[in-house]
Amino acid sequence: MNLVKVSDLFEVKYGVNLELINLNEVPQRSKEAICFVSRTENNNGVSAFVEKNNDVKPISSGTLTVAGGGSVLATFLQPYEYYSGRDLFYLTPKRKMTEREMIYYTICIKRNRYRYSYNRQANKTIRDLFIPAKVPDRFQKLRIDELNIKSASNKKPPLFDRKWGWFSLGDLFTFEKGERLTKLDRIGGDVPLITAGENNNGVSEHISFEDFKDKKKLFENKITIDMFFNVFYHNDKYFSDDNIHTLVPINFELNKLNSLFLVAILSKLKHKYAYGRQVRLMRLPFEKIKLPVDKIGNPDLKFMEDYIKSLPYSASI
Known part of the structure:
Protein backbone atom coordinates (compact mmCIF):
# COMPACT_ATOMS: atom_id res chain seq x y z
CA MET A 1 0.00 0.00 0.00
CA ASN A 2 1.38 3.38 -1.03
CA LEU A 3 1.47 5.85 1.89
CA VAL A 4 1.58 9.63 1.72
CA LYS A 5 1.56 12.42 4.28
CA VAL A 6 -1.70 14.00 5.42
CA SER A 7 -0.45 17.28 3.93
CA ASP A 8 -0.21 15.64 0.50
CA LEU A 9 -3.97 15.08 0.40
CA PHE A 10 -5.29 17.80 2.70
CA GLU A 11 -4.68 21.44 3.45
CA VAL A 12 -4.17 21.49 7.22
CA LYS A 13 -5.16 24.63 9.12
CA TYR A 14 -5.60 25.60 12.75
CA GLY A 15 -9.23 26.29 13.69
CA VAL A 16 -10.76 29.58 14.80
CA ASN A 17 -9.75 28.84 18.41
CA LEU A 18 -12.81 30.14 20.27
CA GLU A 19 -13.58 29.64 23.96
CA LEU A 20 -17.05 28.24 24.61
CA ILE A 21 -17.35 30.29 27.79
CA ASN A 22 -17.25 33.46 25.66
CA LEU A 23 -20.05 32.34 23.33
CA ASN A 24 -23.82 32.29 23.72
CA GLU A 25 -25.15 28.74 23.77
CA VAL A 26 -28.49 28.18 22.04
CA PRO A 27 -30.80 25.16 21.56
CA GLN A 28 -29.82 22.80 18.77
CA ARG A 29 -33.00 23.54 16.81
CA SER A 30 -32.52 27.31 16.95
CA LYS A 31 -32.18 29.09 13.60
CA GLU A 32 -29.08 30.79 15.00
CA ALA A 33 -27.40 27.54 16.05
CA ILE A 34 -23.85 26.85 14.86
CA CYS A 35 -22.03 23.66 15.87
CA PHE A 36 -19.15 24.18 18.29
CA VAL A 37 -16.57 21.44 17.69
CA SER A 38 -14.04 20.76 20.44
CA ARG A 39 -11.45 18.10 21.28
CA THR A 40 -13.98 15.55 22.49
CA GLU A 41 -14.31 12.15 20.84
CA ASN A 42 -18.07 12.06 21.43
CA ASN A 43 -21.00 13.32 19.36
CA ASN A 44 -18.93 13.83 16.19
CA GLY A 45 -16.81 16.30 18.16
CA VAL A 46 -19.75 18.67 18.75
CA SER A 47 -19.84 19.79 22.38
CA ALA A 48 -22.41 22.60 22.08
CA PHE A 49 -24.50 24.75 19.77
CA VAL A 50 -23.80 28.47 19.82
CA GLU A 51 -25.11 31.71 18.42
CA LYS A 52 -23.47 32.91 15.22
CA ASN A 53 -20.81 35.56 15.74
CA ASN A 54 -20.80 38.06 12.88
CA ASP A 55 -17.14 38.82 13.54
CA VAL A 56 -16.02 35.22 13.08
CA LYS A 57 -16.60 33.26 9.89
CA PRO A 58 -17.59 29.63 10.53
CA ILE A 59 -15.46 26.87 9.05
CA SER A 60 -17.02 25.29 5.98
CA SER A 61 -18.84 21.98 6.06
CA GLY A 62 -17.28 19.03 4.26
CA THR A 63 -14.01 19.34 6.16
CA LEU A 64 -12.38 17.02 8.69
CA THR A 65 -11.73 18.10 12.27
CA VAL A 66 -8.73 16.65 14.10
CA ALA A 67 -8.03 17.14 17.81
CA GLY A 68 -4.42 18.09 18.45
CA GLY A 69 -4.87 17.76 22.23
CA GLY A 70 -7.47 16.40 24.62
CA SER A 71 -8.86 13.31 22.87
CA VAL A 72 -5.85 13.34 20.57
CA LEU A 73 -6.59 12.58 16.90
CA ALA A 74 -10.35 12.36 17.44
CA THR A 75 -11.24 12.90 13.78
CA PHE A 76 -14.64 13.57 12.22
CA LEU A 77 -16.23 14.66 8.98
CA GLN A 78 -18.33 17.76 9.68
CA PRO A 79 -21.56 17.92 7.64
CA TYR A 80 -22.45 21.46 8.76
CA GLU A 81 -20.49 24.69 9.14
CA TYR A 82 -19.01 25.11 12.59
CA TYR A 83 -16.80 26.99 15.03
CA SER A 84 -13.86 25.27 16.68
CA GLY A 85 -12.24 25.37 20.09
CA ARG A 86 -8.56 25.32 21.01
CA ASP A 87 -6.06 22.77 19.68
CA LEU A 88 -8.38 21.76 16.86
CA PHE A 89 -7.28 21.50 13.24
CA TYR A 90 -9.44 21.30 10.15
CA LEU A 91 -8.49 19.51 6.96
CA THR A 92 -9.70 20.55 3.52
CA PRO A 93 -9.15 18.02 0.70
CA LYS A 94 -6.86 19.19 -2.08
CA ARG A 95 -8.94 17.27 -4.61
CA LYS A 96 -12.63 16.50 -4.71
CA MET A 97 -13.45 13.58 -2.41
CA THR A 98 -16.65 11.66 -1.83
CA GLU A 99 -18.17 11.42 1.63
CA ARG A 100 -17.04 7.80 1.82
CA GLU A 101 -13.44 8.74 1.02
CA MET A 102 -13.50 11.41 3.72
CA ILE A 103 -14.86 8.94 6.28
CA TYR A 104 -12.13 6.46 5.34
CA TYR A 105 -9.47 9.07 6.07
CA THR A 106 -11.01 9.88 9.47
CA ILE A 107 -10.43 6.22 10.34
CA CYS A 108 -6.86 6.26 9.03
CA ILE A 109 -5.92 9.37 11.00
CA LYS A 110 -7.44 7.97 14.21
CA ARG A 111 -5.36 4.81 13.80
CA ASN A 112 -2.26 6.92 14.53
CA ARG A 113 -3.43 7.60 18.10
CA TYR A 114 -1.03 5.04 19.56
CA ARG A 115 1.79 7.48 18.80
CA TYR A 116 0.40 10.01 21.27
CA SER A 117 0.08 8.23 24.61
CA TYR A 118 1.28 9.73 27.89
CA ASN A 119 -0.13 13.23 27.19
CA ARG A 120 1.87 13.75 23.98
CA GLN A 121 -0.06 16.12 21.73
CA ALA A 122 -0.30 16.09 17.95
CA ASN A 123 -0.29 19.81 17.21
CA LYS A 124 2.98 19.95 15.25
CA THR A 125 2.87 16.54 13.61
CA ILE A 126 -0.59 16.13 12.07
CA ARG A 127 0.66 17.23 8.65
CA ASP A 128 3.33 14.53 8.65
CA LEU A 129 1.20 11.54 9.63
CA PHE A 130 1.14 8.82 6.99
CA ILE A 131 -2.13 7.69 5.42
CA PRO A 132 -2.96 5.61 2.32
CA ALA A 133 -2.68 7.47 -0.97
CA LYS A 134 -5.88 5.83 -2.25
CA VAL A 135 -9.01 4.43 -0.69
CA PRO A 136 -9.12 0.64 -1.21
CA ASP A 137 -11.74 -0.67 -3.62
CA ARG A 138 -13.15 -2.96 -0.93
CA PHE A 139 -14.00 0.09 1.19
CA GLN A 140 -15.45 1.95 -1.78
CA LYS A 141 -17.72 -1.00 -2.52
CA LEU A 142 -18.60 -1.76 1.09
CA ARG A 143 -22.36 -1.81 1.55
CA ILE A 144 -23.50 0.41 4.38
CA ASP A 145 -27.20 0.12 5.11
CA GLU A 146 -28.91 3.32 6.13
CA LEU A 147 -30.44 3.35 9.58
CA ASN A 148 -34.15 3.93 9.84
CA ILE A 149 -34.63 7.07 11.94
CA LYS A 150 -38.25 6.16 12.65
CA SER A 151 -39.36 4.98 16.07
CA ALA A 152 -41.03 1.60 16.48
CA SER A 153 -44.01 3.20 18.21
CA ASN A 154 -45.85 6.51 17.99
CA LYS A 155 -46.67 6.40 21.70
CA LYS A 156 -44.55 8.63 23.93
CA PRO A 157 -44.62 7.17 27.45
CA PRO A 158 -43.75 9.88 30.00
CA LEU A 159 -40.45 9.22 31.71
CA PHE A 160 -40.32 11.79 34.48
CA ASP A 161 -43.80 11.58 35.99
CA ARG A 162 -43.46 7.83 36.55
CA LYS A 163 -42.97 6.35 39.98
Whole structure:
Protein backbone atom coordinates (compact mmCIF):
# COMPACT_ATOMS: atom_id res chain seq x y z
CA MET A 1 0.00 0.00 0.00
CA ASN A 2 1.38 3.38 -1.03
CA LEU A 3 1.47 5.85 1.89
CA VAL A 4 1.58 9.63 1.72
CA LYS A 5 1.56 12.42 4.28
CA VAL A 6 -1.70 14.00 5.42
CA SER A 7 -0.45 17.28 3.93
CA ASP A 8 -0.21 15.64 0.50
CA LEU A 9 -3.97 15.08 0.40
CA PHE A 10 -5.29 17.80 2.70
CA GLU A 11 -4.68 21.44 3.45
CA VAL A 12 -4.17 21.49 7.22
CA LYS A 13 -5.16 24.63 9.12
CA TYR A 14 -5.60 25.60 12.75
CA GLY A 15 -9.23 26.29 13.69
CA VAL A 16 -10.76 29.58 14.80
CA ASN A 17 -9.75 28.84 18.41
CA LEU A 18 -12.81 30.14 20.27
CA GLU A 19 -13.58 29.64 23.96
CA LEU A 20 -17.05 28.24 24.61
CA ILE A 21 -17.35 30.29 27.79
CA ASN A 22 -17.25 33.46 25.66
CA LEU A 23 -20.05 32.34 23.33
CA ASN A 24 -23.82 32.29 23.72
CA GLU A 25 -25.15 28.74 23.77
CA VAL A 26 -28.49 28.18 22.04
CA PRO A 27 -30.80 25.16 21.56
CA GLN A 28 -29.82 22.80 18.77
CA ARG A 29 -33.00 23.54 16.81
CA SER A 30 -32.52 27.31 16.95
CA LYS A 31 -32.18 29.09 13.60
CA GLU A 32 -29.08 30.79 15.00
CA ALA A 33 -27.40 27.54 16.05
CA ILE A 34 -23.85 26.85 14.86
CA CYS A 35 -22.03 23.66 15.87
CA PHE A 36 -19.15 24.18 18.29
CA VAL A 37 -16.57 21.44 17.69
CA SER A 38 -14.04 20.76 20.44
CA ARG A 39 -11.45 18.10 21.28
CA THR A 40 -13.98 15.55 22.49
CA GLU A 41 -14.31 12.15 20.84
CA ASN A 42 -18.07 12.06 21.43
CA ASN A 43 -21.00 13.32 19.36
CA ASN A 44 -18.93 13.83 16.19
CA GLY A 45 -16.81 16.30 18.16
CA VAL A 46 -19.75 18.67 18.75
CA SER A 47 -19.84 19.79 22.38
CA ALA A 48 -22.41 22.60 22.08
CA PHE A 49 -24.50 24.75 19.77
CA VAL A 50 -23.80 28.47 19.82
CA GLU A 51 -25.11 31.71 18.42
CA LYS A 52 -23.47 32.91 15.22
CA ASN A 53 -20.81 35.56 15.74
CA ASN A 54 -20.80 38.06 12.88
CA ASP A 55 -17.14 38.82 13.54
CA VAL A 56 -16.02 35.22 13.08
CA LYS A 57 -16.60 33.26 9.89
CA PRO A 58 -17.59 29.63 10.53
CA ILE A 59 -15.46 26.87 9.05
CA SER A 60 -17.02 25.29 5.98
CA SER A 61 -18.84 21.98 6.06
CA GLY A 62 -17.28 19.03 4.26
CA THR A 63 -14.01 19.34 6.16
CA LEU A 64 -12.38 17.02 8.69
CA THR A 65 -11.73 18.10 12.27
CA VAL A 66 -8.73 16.65 14.10
CA ALA A 67 -8.03 17.14 17.81
CA GLY A 68 -4.42 18.09 18.45
CA GLY A 69 -4.87 17.76 22.23
CA GLY A 70 -7.47 16.40 24.62
CA SER A 71 -8.86 13.31 22.87
CA VAL A 72 -5.85 13.34 20.57
CA LEU A 73 -6.59 12.58 16.90
CA ALA A 74 -10.35 12.36 17.44
CA THR A 75 -11.24 12.90 13.78
CA PHE A 76 -14.64 13.57 12.22
CA LEU A 77 -16.23 14.66 8.98
CA GLN A 78 -18.33 17.76 9.68
CA PRO A 79 -21.56 17.92 7.64
CA TYR A 80 -22.45 21.46 8.76
CA GLU A 81 -20.49 24.69 9.14
CA TYR A 82 -19.01 25.11 12.59
CA TYR A 83 -16.80 26.99 15.03
CA SER A 84 -13.86 25.27 16.68
CA GLY A 85 -12.24 25.37 20.09
CA ARG A 86 -8.56 25.32 21.01
CA ASP A 87 -6.06 22.77 19.68
CA LEU A 88 -8.38 21.76 16.86
CA PHE A 89 -7.28 21.50 13.24
CA TYR A 90 -9.44 21.30 10.15
CA LEU A 91 -8.49 19.51 6.96
CA THR A 92 -9.70 20.55 3.52
CA PRO A 93 -9.15 18.02 0.70
CA LYS A 94 -6.86 19.19 -2.08
CA ARG A 95 -8.94 17.27 -4.61
CA LYS A 96 -12.63 16.50 -4.71
CA MET A 97 -13.45 13.58 -2.41
CA THR A 98 -16.65 11.66 -1.83
CA GLU A 99 -18.17 11.42 1.63
CA ARG A 100 -17.04 7.80 1.82
CA GLU A 101 -13.44 8.74 1.02
CA MET A 102 -13.50 11.41 3.72
CA ILE A 103 -14.86 8.94 6.28
CA TYR A 104 -12.13 6.46 5.34
CA TYR A 105 -9.47 9.07 6.07
CA THR A 106 -11.01 9.88 9.47
CA ILE A 107 -10.43 6.22 10.34
CA CYS A 108 -6.86 6.26 9.03
CA ILE A 109 -5.92 9.37 11.00
CA LYS A 110 -7.44 7.97 14.21
CA ARG A 111 -5.36 4.81 13.80
CA ASN A 112 -2.26 6.92 14.53
CA ARG A 113 -3.43 7.60 18.10
CA TYR A 114 -1.03 5.04 19.56
CA ARG A 115 1.79 7.48 18.80
CA TYR A 116 0.40 10.01 21.27
CA SER A 117 0.08 8.23 24.61
CA TYR A 118 1.28 9.73 27.89
CA ASN A 119 -0.13 13.23 27.19
CA ARG A 120 1.87 13.75 23.98
CA GLN A 121 -0.06 16.12 21.73
CA ALA A 122 -0.30 16.09 17.95
CA ASN A 123 -0.29 19.81 17.21
CA LYS A 124 2.98 19.95 15.25
CA THR A 125 2.87 16.54 13.61
CA ILE A 126 -0.59 16.13 12.07
CA ARG A 127 0.66 17.23 8.65
CA ASP A 128 3.33 14.53 8.65
CA LEU A 129 1.20 11.54 9.63
CA PHE A 130 1.14 8.82 6.99
CA ILE A 131 -2.13 7.69 5.42
CA PRO A 132 -2.96 5.61 2.32
CA ALA A 133 -2.68 7.47 -0.97
CA LYS A 134 -5.88 5.83 -2.25
CA VAL A 135 -9.01 4.43 -0.69
CA PRO A 136 -9.12 0.64 -1.21
CA ASP A 137 -11.74 -0.67 -3.62
CA ARG A 138 -13.15 -2.96 -0.93
CA PHE A 139 -14.00 0.09 1.19
CA GLN A 140 -15.45 1.95 -1.78
CA LYS A 141 -17.72 -1.00 -2.52
CA LEU A 142 -18.60 -1.76 1.09
CA ARG A 143 -22.36 -1.81 1.55
CA ILE A 144 -23.50 0.41 4.38
CA ASP A 145 -27.20 0.12 5.11
CA GLU A 146 -28.91 3.32 6.13
CA LEU A 147 -30.44 3.35 9.58
CA ASN A 148 -34.15 3.93 9.84
CA ILE A 149 -34.63 7.07 11.94
CA LYS A 150 -38.25 6.16 12.65
CA SER A 151 -39.36 4.98 16.07
CA ALA A 152 -41.03 1.60 16.48
CA SER A 153 -44.01 3.20 18.21
CA ASN A 154 -45.85 6.51 17.99
CA LYS A 155 -46.67 6.40 21.70
CA LYS A 156 -44.55 8.63 23.93
CA PRO A 157 -44.62 7.17 27.45
CA PRO A 158 -43.75 9.88 30.00
CA LEU A 159 -40.45 9.22 31.71
CA PHE A 160 -40.32 11.79 34.48
CA ASP A 161 -43.80 11.58 35.99
CA ARG A 162 -43.46 7.83 36.55
CA LYS A 163 -42.97 6.35 39.98
CA TRP A 164 -39.44 4.99 40.41
CA GLY A 165 -37.98 2.68 43.04
CA TRP A 166 -34.56 1.52 44.22
CA PHE A 167 -33.42 -2.06 43.65
CA SER A 168 -30.28 -3.95 44.65
CA LEU A 169 -28.75 -5.81 41.74
CA GLY A 170 -28.65 -8.94 43.90
CA ASP A 171 -32.45 -8.86 44.17
CA LEU A 172 -32.81 -8.72 40.40
CA PHE A 173 -30.01 -10.92 39.08
CA THR A 174 -27.61 -13.74 39.77
CA PHE A 175 -24.13 -13.30 38.32
CA GLU A 176 -22.27 -15.82 36.18
CA LYS A 177 -18.56 -15.21 35.78
CA GLY A 178 -16.85 -16.32 32.58
CA GLU A 179 -13.86 -18.64 32.38
CA ARG A 180 -10.26 -17.61 31.83
CA LEU A 181 -9.05 -18.13 28.27
CA THR A 182 -5.63 -16.80 27.27
CA LYS A 183 -4.93 -15.62 23.73
CA LEU A 184 -2.67 -18.60 23.13
CA ASP A 185 -5.49 -21.01 23.97
CA ARG A 186 -8.10 -19.41 21.74
CA ILE A 187 -9.19 -21.20 18.56
CA GLY A 188 -10.90 -19.12 15.90
CA GLY A 189 -14.54 -19.72 15.04
CA ASP A 190 -17.99 -18.11 14.82
CA VAL A 191 -19.00 -17.45 18.45
CA PRO A 192 -18.24 -13.97 19.90
CA LEU A 193 -15.86 -13.92 22.86
CA ILE A 194 -16.67 -11.10 25.29
CA THR A 195 -13.70 -9.62 27.16
CA ALA A 196 -13.11 -6.43 29.14
CA GLY A 197 -13.21 -3.29 27.00
CA GLU A 198 -15.47 -0.41 26.01
CA ASN A 199 -15.39 -0.94 22.23
CA ASN A 200 -17.22 -3.26 19.83
CA ASN A 201 -19.82 -4.25 22.44
CA GLY A 202 -17.07 -6.04 24.35
CA VAL A 203 -16.39 -8.52 21.52
CA SER A 204 -12.64 -9.05 21.14
CA GLU A 205 -12.75 -11.93 18.66
CA HIS A 206 -14.74 -15.02 17.61
CA ILE A 207 -13.86 -18.51 18.82
CA SER A 208 -14.81 -22.08 17.96
CA PHE A 209 -18.10 -23.45 19.30
CA GLU A 210 -17.07 -27.09 18.87
CA ASP A 211 -13.77 -26.64 20.72
CA PHE A 212 -15.21 -24.75 23.69
CA LYS A 213 -18.84 -25.90 24.05
CA ASP A 214 -17.88 -28.34 26.83
CA LYS A 215 -15.37 -26.02 28.53
CA LYS A 216 -17.18 -22.67 28.61
CA LYS A 217 -20.68 -21.47 29.46
CA LEU A 218 -22.69 -20.30 26.47
CA PHE A 219 -25.06 -17.35 27.02
CA GLU A 220 -27.69 -15.60 24.92
CA ASN A 221 -30.00 -12.58 25.35
CA LYS A 222 -28.09 -11.33 28.39
CA ILE A 223 -26.49 -8.19 29.83
CA THR A 224 -22.80 -8.24 30.74
CA ILE A 225 -20.71 -6.07 33.07
CA ASP A 226 -16.93 -6.22 32.77
CA MET A 227 -14.24 -5.46 35.35
CA PHE A 228 -14.35 -1.73 34.47
CA PHE A 229 -18.18 -1.59 34.57
CA ASN A 230 -18.62 -1.39 30.82
CA VAL A 231 -22.18 -2.62 30.29
CA PHE A 232 -23.49 -4.26 27.10
CA TYR A 233 -26.47 -6.25 25.89
CA HIS A 234 -25.88 -9.35 23.75
CA ASN A 235 -28.73 -10.65 21.65
CA ASP A 236 -26.81 -13.58 20.16
CA LYS A 237 -24.97 -16.52 21.73
CA TYR A 238 -21.56 -15.72 23.22
CA PHE A 239 -18.71 -16.99 25.38
CA SER A 240 -17.00 -14.77 27.97
CA ASP A 241 -13.70 -14.65 29.83
CA ASP A 242 -13.11 -14.32 33.57
CA ASN A 243 -13.35 -10.51 33.55
CA ILE A 244 -16.99 -10.64 32.48
CA HIS A 245 -20.07 -10.98 34.69
CA THR A 246 -23.26 -12.11 32.96
CA LEU A 247 -26.51 -10.95 34.60
CA VAL A 248 -29.14 -13.70 34.85
CA PRO A 249 -32.63 -12.37 35.74
CA ILE A 250 -34.35 -13.78 38.82
CA ASN A 251 -38.00 -14.68 38.16
CA PHE A 252 -38.47 -12.40 35.16
CA GLU A 253 -37.69 -12.40 31.43
CA LEU A 254 -35.82 -9.76 29.48
CA ASN A 255 -36.01 -8.94 25.80
CA LYS A 256 -33.79 -6.78 23.61
CA LEU A 257 -35.70 -3.55 24.25
CA ASN A 258 -36.03 -3.55 28.03
CA SER A 259 -32.47 -4.88 28.23
CA LEU A 260 -31.25 -1.76 26.41
CA PHE A 261 -33.15 0.39 28.91
CA LEU A 262 -31.40 -1.44 31.76
CA VAL A 263 -28.00 -1.06 30.07
CA ALA A 264 -28.48 2.72 30.06
CA ILE A 265 -29.38 2.71 33.76
CA LEU A 266 -26.59 0.34 34.80
CA SER A 267 -24.00 2.37 32.91
CA LYS A 268 -24.60 5.25 35.32
CA LEU A 269 -22.68 3.24 37.95
CA LYS A 270 -19.48 3.22 35.88
CA HIS A 271 -18.10 6.34 37.61
CA LYS A 272 -17.79 4.36 40.85
CA TYR A 273 -15.19 2.12 39.28
CA ALA A 274 -12.66 4.65 38.04
CA TYR A 275 -9.04 4.94 39.21
CA GLY A 276 -8.31 1.23 39.45
CA ARG A 277 -11.35 0.11 41.47
CA GLN A 278 -12.56 -2.99 39.67
CA VAL A 279 -15.86 -4.85 39.64
CA ARG A 280 -15.91 -7.91 41.89
CA LEU A 281 -18.62 -10.52 42.47
CA MET A 282 -18.78 -9.60 46.15
CA ARG A 283 -19.65 -5.97 45.27
CA LEU A 284 -22.14 -6.37 42.44
CA PRO A 285 -25.15 -7.67 44.43
CA PHE A 286 -25.08 -4.60 46.68
CA GLU A 287 -25.04 -1.99 43.92
CA LYS A 288 -28.38 -0.19 43.58
CA ILE A 289 -30.22 1.22 40.59
CA LYS A 290 -33.44 3.19 40.29
CA LEU A 291 -36.10 1.82 37.94
CA PRO A 292 -39.68 2.69 36.93
CA VAL A 293 -42.11 0.52 38.87
CA ASP A 294 -45.58 -0.87 38.27
CA LYS A 295 -48.60 -0.66 40.58
CA ILE A 296 -47.26 -3.29 42.97
CA GLY A 297 -43.73 -1.91 43.11
CA ASN A 298 -41.98 -4.32 40.74
CA PRO A 299 -39.73 -3.13 37.89
CA ASP A 300 -42.05 -2.11 35.07
CA LEU A 301 -40.48 -4.05 32.20
CA LYS A 302 -43.35 -3.24 29.82
CA PHE A 303 -42.84 0.49 30.35
CA MET A 304 -39.09 0.12 29.73
CA GLU A 305 -39.82 -1.68 26.46
CA ASP A 306 -42.39 0.90 25.36
CA TYR A 307 -40.03 3.76 26.16
CA ILE A 308 -37.23 2.32 24.00
CA LYS A 309 -39.76 1.77 21.20
CA SER A 310 -40.64 5.48 21.31
CA LEU A 311 -37.07 6.63 20.65
CA PRO A 312 -35.71 7.63 17.23
CA TYR A 313 -34.02 4.76 15.35
CA SER A 314 -35.80 2.13 17.45
CA ALA A 315 -37.35 0.73 14.27
CA SER A 316 -33.82 -0.38 13.33
CA ILE A 317 -33.26 -2.37 16.52
